[in-house]
Amino acid sequence: MKIEIDQQSGFCFGVEKVIKTAEDILKKEGKVYCLGEIVHNQREMERLMSLGLITIDYETYRNMKNCKVLIRAHGEPPETYEIAEKNNIQLVDGTCPIVDRLQKKVRTGYEKTKKIDGQVVIFGKEKHAEVIGLKGQTEGKAIVISNLQELDQIDFSKPVVLYSQTTRNMNEYGELSKEIRNRINTTGNGKELIINKTICEQVASREPNIREFARKHDLVLFVSGKNSSNGKMLYQVCKEENPNSRFISAESEITKRWFYKTKSVGICGATSTPEWLMRNVAEKVKSLNEK
Numbered sequence: 001m002k003i004e005i006d007q008q009s010g011f012c013f014g015v016e017k018v019i020k021t022a023e024d025i026l027k028k029e030g031k032v033y034c035l036g037e038i039v040h041n042q043r044e045m046e047r048l049m050s051l052g053l054i055t056i057d058y059e060t061y062r063n064m065k066n067c068k069v070l071i072r073a074h075g076e077p078p079e080t081y082e083i084a085e086k087n088n089i090q091l092v093d094g095t096c097p098i099v100d101r102l103q104k105k106v107r108t109g110y111e112k113t114k115k116i117d118g119q120v121v122i123f124g125k126e127k128h129a130e131v132i133g134l135k136g137q138t139e140g141k142a143i144v145i146s147n148l149q150e151l152d153q154i155d156f157s158k159p160v161v162l163y164s165q166t167t168r169n170m171n172e173y174g175e176l177s178k179e180i181r182n183r184i185n186t187t188g189n190g191k192e193l194i195i196n197k198t199i200c201e202q203v204a205s206r207e208p209n210i211r212e213f214a215r216k217h218d219l220v221l222f223v224s225g226k227n228s229s230n231g232k233m234l235y236q237v238c239k240e241e242n243p244n245s246r247f248i249s250a251e252s253e254i255t256k257r258w259f260y261k262t263k264s265v266g267i268c269g270a271t272s273t274p275e276w277l278m279r280n281v282a283e284k285v286k287s288l289n290e291k
């Protein structure tokens with residue numbers, strides 16, 4: 001049986017970078033606090049926790065003083081930096097440079113909308129860490145939309161400046177932008193609409209690649225944490241191309257009966273899936289089919 005690991009799957013540049021930062025601190029200091037889950041992958045979290053990574057929530061963070069805290073790739077709202085200043089917390093800023101640039105863009109866009117009585121709209125999930133960081137750039141005023149049904153929150157008689165969370169689906173963003181344009185043209189007297197292309201290239205390029213990869217194999221094992229939004233999105237893409245695709249979070253979930261009449265297995269994952277985990281999955285597939 002042929003087993004192939006997708007070479008384009010696995011950590012994106014931002015996640016790889018922040019994990020390397022955490023590992024460097026852990027090597028020197030044996031312990032580091034991280035604000036929120038550093039990566040949406042339980043297995044990788046367990047590995048880092050065994051090295052000394054301690055995940056803290058916002059309530060804990062607010063009450064901490066005189067310590068060092070790592071900020072993950074998703075970025076943070078200004079409030080997090082203000083607390084650090086007040087409580088003498090040394091921040092190690094692991095914000096992905098792409099997210100950092102996007103935060104600055106959103107801030108500039110917000111300043112512009114204030115002058116023209118417009119609205120900043122973010123296509124993303126309200127509670128997603130990156131979106132919280134982005135909304136924070138707008139004094140909490142941005143309107144967050146996760147699908148077409150939520151568009152009624154927008155006042156189409158006012159100008160709109162639109163951004164997307166970096167990990168959203170390109171086609172869905174295209175559809176949403178089109179619908180906003182239609183509504184502005186029909187009900188908003190053609191007010192200004194600025195559409196910013198802010199989906200991360202690292203994510204956008206994975207979708208067409210994973211489509212092709214999924215088509216090539218009899219069975220696709222998509223490896224990801226269950227709480228990864230990028231994982232959910234890419235798995236959907238696999239499923240569309242190859243109905244014989246399975247979502248797994250660990251090699252222990254694999255069952256031998258999945259391989260009946262299977263000649264080729266493709267293993268792929270999200271931007272938060274560690275490469276070592278995909279290799280473990282490949283080993284498990286191999287061992288099950290040798291028996």
Ligand code: SF4
Pocket residue numbers: 012013014015073074096097098099166167200201202203271
């Ligand atoms: S998906 Fe893109 S923007 Fe988000 S952390 Fe990874 S590299 Fe950065």
